[in-house]
Amino acid sequence: MQPGELITSDQGARPGSSADIAEAWAVLAEVMDPEVPVVSVVDLGIVREVGWQQGHVHLVVTPTYSGCPATEVIEDDIRQALEQAGFAAPMLERRLDPAWNTDLITEQGRERLRAYGIAPPVGSSNKRSLLGETEAICCPQCSSSNTELLSQFGSTACKALYRCRDCLEPFDYFKCI
Template sequence: MPLAHSVLANVMDPEVPVVSVVDLGIVRGLSWREGHLHVLITPTYSGCPATEVIETSIRDALVQSGFVSTQVEQRLDPAWTTDWITDEGREKLKAYGISPPVGSADKRSLTAEKPVVLCPICDSKNTLQISEFGSTACKALYRCNDCLEPFDYFKCI
């Protein structure tokens, strides 16, 4: 299903429009079931307000590309993790001004020291968390103490 995958690689996340649903690891699988293209997705978190928009965008993009019979299934188990963001997705986040997640979403990260978050603008390690929550619940607000710019950090979850 290379064509379907490439179509989905162009479906952008509505909250961060430079990364696709493939870049974020939201698309978990593609298969044919009883004559339908079946798309398995896992939202970034169960309460994500963009989930319905993402499902509709996936369906619309596939239908416009000739996949007229599609089914989108949302599965919450296993829970989405920032470990599923592709390397390309991480680079796109940084280029957009969002510091990508540092480390792994392993449970040990909950008790470990806070990560060193690089400024996506100047690559400085001299950054400070301003707020646990940034523009969305999955991001924290930071400020670079060198270039003085505020930026979002995509939390490791």
């Protein structure tokens, strides 16, 4: 090494374009949630922003809740998918404010949940349930609203366990938060 030579590199930094941003969104649409592998991180609304900073793709990611055990796995999956698509050293920023809520789940995400057998969130995250108001939770198998709550917690903390009184199938309900 000669005096004045760079010891580190720019790790693949380059000018970005709107096509790069669109490609990054397309890659992210294929990164599935590890707990519900039919919905992408885009469907869930946890990827809040995609941009270009300092020569690299930059993402703002908001976990479904601050204690979500899958947060690091999701971030690693995102980073790996972007790197495999040719984005050198993607920059991920975990942002907790504003908090994620179920209103951010896309219509496509809600349909994918339903098709997978998980009832998507009903209504809005406006917390009406704290006032005793509840909405009918429809069975994702037969669409019946004749359902009952079995447990406030289903396969994960963000889901409740229900059963359909018509087809008798149990199912998870993705809670409004």
